[in-house]
Amino acid sequence: MSNETIYALSSGAVPSGVAVIRLSGAKTRDAVQLLTGDVPPARRASLRTIRLRNGSIIDSGLVLFFPSPASFTGEDCAELQMHGSRAVINALFEELETIDSVRMAAEGEFSRRAFENGKLDLVEIEGLADLIAAETEMQRRLAVEHSQGKLSRLYDSWAERLTRARALIEAELDFADEDDVPGSVSDLVWDDVGRLQVEIKSHLAHAHAGEIIRDGFKVVIAGAPNAGKSTLMNALARREVAIVTDVAGTTRDVLHVDLDINGFLVKLYDTAGLREANELVEQEGIRRATQVISEASLVLYLEDMAEGTRALQPIANAEVLRIGTKADISAGNGPDAYDLTISAVTDAGLVALRAAIAERLERQLGSHSLAIPSRKRQKDSLAECLKAIEAALVDPPAELDIRAENLRIAGNALGRITGRVDVENLLDVIFSEFCIGK
Numbered sequence: 001m002s003n004e005t006i007y008a009l010s011s012g013a014v015p016s017g018v019a020v021i022r023l024s025g026a027k028t029r030d031a032v033q034l035l036t037g038d039v040p041p042a043r044r045a046s047l048r049t050i051r052l053r054n055g056s057i058i059d060s061g062l063v064l065f066f067p068s069p070a071s072f073t074g075e076d077c078a079e080l081q082m083h084g085s086r087a088v089i090n091a092l093f094e095e096l097e098t099i100d101s102v103r104m105a106a107e108g109e110f111s112r113r114a115f116e117n118g119k120l121d122l123v124e125i126e127g128l129a130d131l132i133a134a135e136t137e138m139q140r141r142l143a144v145e146h147s148q149g150k151l152s153r154l155y156d157s158w159a160e161r162l163t164r165a166r167a168l169i170e171a172e173l174d175f176a177d178e179d180d181v182p183g184s185v186s187d188l189v190w191d192d193v194g195r196l197q198v199e200i201k202s203h204l205a206h207a208h209a210g211e212i213i214r215d216g217f218k219v220v221i222a223g224a225p226n227a228g229k230s231t232l233m234n235a236l237a238r239r240e241v242a243i244v245t246d247v248a249g250t251t252r253d254v255l256h257v258d259l260d261i262n263g264f265l266v267k268l269y270d271t272a273g274l275r276e277a278n279e280l281v282e283q284e285g286i287r288r289a290t291q292v293i294s295e296a297s298l299v300l301y302l303e304d305m306a307e308g309t310r311a312l313q314p315i316a317n318a319e320v321l322r323i324g325t326k327a328d329i330s331a332g333n334g335p336d337a338y339d340l341t342i343s344a345v346t347d348a349g350l351v352a353l354r355a356a357i358a359e360r361l362e363r364q365l366g367s368h369s370l371a372i373p374s375r376k377r378q379k380d381s382l383a384e385c386l387k388a389i390e391a392a393l394v395d396p397p398a399e400l401d402i403r404a405e406n407l408r409i410a411g412n413a414l415g416r417i418t419g420r421v422d423v424e425n426l427l428d429v430i431f432s433e434f435c436i437g438k
């Protein structure tokens, strides 16, 4: 597969002022020569006329050539910056197709080659995918941390400590009958493995924060029918996401919008009003509401202040903010009964509500560096690593060779995160997240 040369449009949708077409593989040099009449100097932007074989001009643009191994994929690579019209790109692609062993790239194929040629490890690749998909400032910061290798360096240093520990234990096993292996070496090894266990445990405890930053903080609006849930959702989203009527039980399904609050992705859900419902569709809506409430990180529990408590209490594992609604027409129970009062009609209280969501979010995240795991895959491997370390440290200790074997399992679990060990079966899943041209 990798003796084929691949090409793709790497910039966004056309038409665009400039489109970047990327090539990678052994035939890159030939393709550039064919299209421009020469191979421009390495890593320099050179203005060239790009032509078909018959001499007719496709377009002119900048050509950059990156000879192997100093390129993104590690192979010979080129980038053509041309005018971003469908016709220009089609003409170029048709010409490229005529070259033997040159074809359009599959999803994520450039990144996959970068991985296979040792240019990037899996955490860096995943970080890159996250950086390309980042919509909020915090997602960007987390992705940069991952794509720049900070997390990988941490995992590599842990794997190295485990390897060193194993080497010393193997030495002890080999020389078990001799007197000159000091017992204190063994103590030092197990002390360090103990410290590593504490470090990994604390790192894993921050995985939740990483997931919140990457996947979003789930905030669910719940309450009685007609409490003003959909109106609040629309006010926070600043657009008409949900249907608002004065008919109780309007919202049936769970609706969702993404908000950016202080640079964090907040996933806001509007749910069906909670009450004893006889009608089938409404019952299903309430079942779905209950489900999403149980998965929330924060519940906004709305109450029409004139009506007082009418809703079934939501069963939330998360923190609940009690919010009195329709402050413009009613003082109701009095503001003291609520954490916040709002009016979606006058916008009163909405700034305070956004601030309250941000405050809860930041409190749940805690303060720490962004060198934290953010994907289930990373979390699962860390948990596996920790389990094996625990088995190696169990009291009373197992036989030395079993303890060493557990350290090997722990090291492999770390190696799988960065892709340095045994990940062939994972690759298709990871690279399919990328679009063509990445």
Ligand SMILES: Nc1nc2c(ncn2[C@@H]2O[C@H](COP(=O)(O)OP(=O)(O)OP(=O)(O)O)[C@@H](O)[C@H]2O)c(=O)[nH]1
Pocket: 224, 225, 226, 227, 228, 229, 230, 231, 232, 243, 244, 245, 246, 247, 248, 249, 250, 251, 252, 271, 272, 273, 274, 325, 326, 327, 328, 329, 342, 343, 344, 345, 346
């Ligand atoms: N005066 C006033 N009316 C409001 C306010 N918020 C909502 N309403 C009105 O209250 C009624 C119900 O609002 P919705 O947002 O549909 O309430 P809901 O909680 O989503 O209702 P269900 O979908 O039935 O669960 C509508 O007529 C809204 O216009 C508010 O802050 N002030």
